[in-house]
Amino acid sequence: VRASDPLPSWAEGPAKESILGFIQRVSAPGSPEEVPASERIAVFDNDGTLWSEQPMYVQAFFAFDRVRQLAPEHPEWREREPFASILRGDLATSLQGGEPALLEIIMATHAGLTTDEFDRVVSDWISEARHPVTKRRFTQMVYLPMLEILAHLRKSGFKTFIVSGGGIDFMRPWAEAVYGVPPEQVVGSSIRLAYQYRDGSPVIERLAEIDFIDDKVGKPVGIQQHIGRRPILAFGNSDGDYQMLEWTTAGSGPRLGVLIHHTDNEREQAYDRDSLVGRLDRALREAPVQGWAVIDMKRDWRQIYPASVQP
Amino acid sequence: VRASDPLPSWAEGPAKESILGFIQRVSAPGSPEEVPASERIAVFDNDGTLWSEQPMYVQAFFAFDRVRQLAPEHPEWREREPFASILRGDLATSLQGGEPALLEIIMATHAGLTTDEFDRVVSDWISEARHPVTKRRFTQMVYLPMLEILAHLRKSGFKTFIVSGGGIDFMRPWAEAVYGVPPEQVVGSSIRLAYQYRDGSPVIERLAEIDFIDDKVGKPVGIQQHIGRRPILAFGNSDGDYQMLEWTTAGSGPRLGVLIHHTDNEREQAYDRDSLVGRLDRALREAPVQGWAVIDMKRDWRQIYPASVQP
Numbered sequence: 001v002r003a004s005d006p007l008p009s010w011a012e013g014p015a016k017e018s019i020l021g022f023i024q025r026v027s028a029p030g031s032p033e034e035v036p037a038s039e040r041i042a043v044f045d046n047d048g049t050l051w052s053e054q055p056m057y058v059q060a061f062f063a064f065d066r067v068r069q070l071a072p073e074h075p076e077w078r079e080r081e082p083f084a085s086i087l088r089g090d091l092a093t094s095l096q097g098g099e100p101a102l103l104e105i106i107m108a109t110h111a112g113l114t115t116d117e118f119d120r121v122v123s124d125w126i127s128e129a130r131h132p133v134t135k136r137r138f139t140q141m142v143y144l145p146m147l148e149i150l151a152h153l154r155k156s157g158f159k160t161f162i163v164s165g166g167g168i169d170f171m172r173p174w175a176e177a178v179y180g181v182p183p184e185q186v187v188g189s190s191i192r193l194a195y196q197y198r199d200g201s202p203v204i205e206r207l208a209e210i211d212f213i214d215d216k217v218g219k220p221v222g223i224q225q226h227i228g229r230r231p232i233l234a235f236g237n238s239d240g241d242y243q244m245l246e247w248t249t250a251g252s253g254p255r256l257g258v259l260i261h262h263t264d265n266e267r268e269q270a271y272d273r274d275s276l277v278g279r280l281d282r283a284l285r286e287a288p289v290q291g292w293a294v295i296d297m298k299r300d301w302r303q304i305y306p307a308s309v310q311p
Numbered sequence: 312v313r314a315s316d317p318l319p320s321w322a323e324g325p326a327k328e329s330i331l332g333f334i335q336r337v338s339a340p341g342s343p344e345e346v347p348a349s350e351r352i353a354v355f356d357n358d359g360t361l362w363s364e365q366p367m368y369v370q371a372f373f374a375f376d377r378v379r380q381l382a383p384e385h386p387e388w389r390e391r392e393p394f395a396s397i398l399r400g401d402l403a404t405s406l407q408g409g410e411p412a413l414l415e416i417i418m419a420t421h422a423g424l425t426t427d428e429f430d431r432v433v434s435d436w437i438s439e440a441r442h443p444v445t446k447r448r449f450t451q452m453v454y455l456p457m458l459e460i461l462a463h464l465r466k467s468g469f470k471t472f473i474v475s476g477g478g479i480d481f482m483r484p485w486a487e488a489v490y491g492v493p494p495e496q497v498v499g500s501s502i503r504l505a506y507q508y509r510d511g512s513p514v515i516e517r518l519a520e521i522d523f524i525d526d527k528v529g530k531p532v533g534i535q536q537h538i539g540r541r542p543i544l545a546f547g548n549s550d551g552d553y554q555m556l557e558w559t560t561a562g563s564g565p566r567l568g569v570l571i572h573h574t575d576n577e578r579e580q581a582y583d584r585d586s587l588v589g590r591l592d593r594a595l596r597e598a599p600v601q602g603w604a605v606i607d608m609k610r611d612w613r614q615i616y617p618a619s620v621q622p
């Protein structure tokens with residue numbers, strides 16, 4: 001590893017070369033393929049691309065913890081699914097109700113408070129909560145190789161955006177400290193908001209109604225609504241990112257799509273087409289035809305997580 | 312005017328002093344009221360705040376021109392309101408149908424094509440169209456004093472956003488060249504989008520359905536959805552900006568709300584509480600109580616428009 005290597009936790013090889021080569025080609029002054037800085041837009045899926053998503057999405061841990069925290073105000077939950085199972089610690093049963101059950105959990109835990117209050121609830125939780133297996137804070141389960149990519153892109157004149165199926169206001173409170181991505185560069189799923197007054201002061205209330213699902217075909221739409229131009233670089237890890245990578249790489253000029261393939265059962269978890277969380281099937285199959293780079297975590301990443309700094 | 316004056320087209324006086332003083336207080340290194348650069352968010356209404364909006368919104372000129380342009384493909388419009396009146400040049404009658412008529416005009420002229428196509432249609436139109444009275448291009452009817460404010464804010468570490476009731480994708484094609492505001496920092500009203508395929512290539516289609524109205528109580532909501540934090544500085548010119556200024560200035564720490572009052576009947580147009588376009592009544596009345604600065608265009612602006620560079 002040279003002292004000047006911007007990606008020291010990446011193993012040498014074609015994956016690292018293709019990413020470094022692309023960034024060099026579009027950003028080196030005088031490069032024949034140089035892209036104007038204003039068009040250097042890079043988008044990143046979050047769960048499974050920037051941080052771990054197994055055994056379940058971090059936001060699901062948050063929602064279940066919040067059900068337990070709010071339970072004393074809701075004695076009826078002890079008899080009512082999907083809450084009763086969560087309170088008994090039986091998460092699998094709580095999710096047997098499918099999407100309606102999930103929606104009910106999200107609305108019970110993410111709505112009914114103001115944006116400022118929700119920001120505080122998320123900030124408090126993320127500063128304390130730990131992964132049940134690794135015992136690390138979730139913000140210490142971000143991928144060091146991806147932090148290096150983010151930093152190198154910004155140094156190369158890119159604007160870096162998160163485009164996630166996760167809740168936009170669940171990511172914003174910590175994305176800047178953890179990823180260097182400010183709130184205005186986070187795109188995600190959202191619930192409806194309403195401008196209201198409490199004791200004469202204005203607040204923005206979070207309503208129990210879905211506004212936008214930023215997944216699959218929703219990702220290019222979210223990109224257009226928030227960013228307003230087509231990215232030239234996209235990183236994802238599941239079939240939920242298929243359309244984002246397709247939209248990114250179908251434009252003219254130099255473009256790159258990258259898939260993170262979870263292949264490391266020792267340092268993280270190996271999963272793809274059979275996983276409920278982060279299912280990767282079609283995108284992996286079509287990657288060669290689409291010209292997308294596939295990162296093999298086990299082979300291409302020398303280190304997964306940053307050195308632990310807990311507690 | 313000193314050579315170092317960042318606002319040379321502003322007359323000396325309390326308006327200029329309050330704005331310059333605020334920017335200095337929050338951005339000068341070591342200032343007791345210094346605000347972290349990441350929190351230096353400034354938002355600007357567009358119509359009547361950054362460019363002229365009389366005798367009607369620029370986007371309305373665009374819509375009417377586009378009805379005329381599309382008319383050959385729609386022979387039925389010659390008999391059907393609101394289109395028949397537009398084609399006869401009788402814009403007042405065309406708008407007598409109120410909001411449903413307006414909506415029909417917008418959907419007929421802004422939907423049914425892809426985002427890339429709409430971008431091109433807007434870019435072509437704005438490079439040619441001229442104001443009926445001044446004969447200037449609309450992009451030459453931006454306010455020079457506001458361009459100076461935008462530049463001075465960016466030099467002082469602010470991020471500048473447009474937050475307009477106008478169409479987000481109507482502003483984005485030219486906002487960067489004209490205001491220095493990139494597409495991802497434009498917030499506005501929007502119609503629904505859909506990711507689809509045409510001849511095997513992905514496109515984003517503009518659907519004939521309203522997605523979001525970024526006006527009045529919609530402005531703080533649009534700010535939250537797009538920016539994700541509360542601005543510390545807001546400029547507006549009408550009652551449609553009331554909630555944006557209220558939300559901005561109700562937070563803690565140093566904050567400033569500014570109203571542009573159109574008082575100059577010689578160089579532009581004097582209007583406020585009785586105007587259909589850009590009506591300013593409640594916000595002007597409550598400005599002293601709210602602590603908002605009021606710019607008197609006639610008194611405070613030495614020059615309105617940039618020196619003309621047409622044709």
Ligand SMILES: [Ca+2]
Nearest residue numbers: 045047048238
């Ligand atoms: Ca993912």
Ligand SMILES: [Ca+2]
Nearest residue numbers: 356358359549
């Ligand atoms: Ca206005």
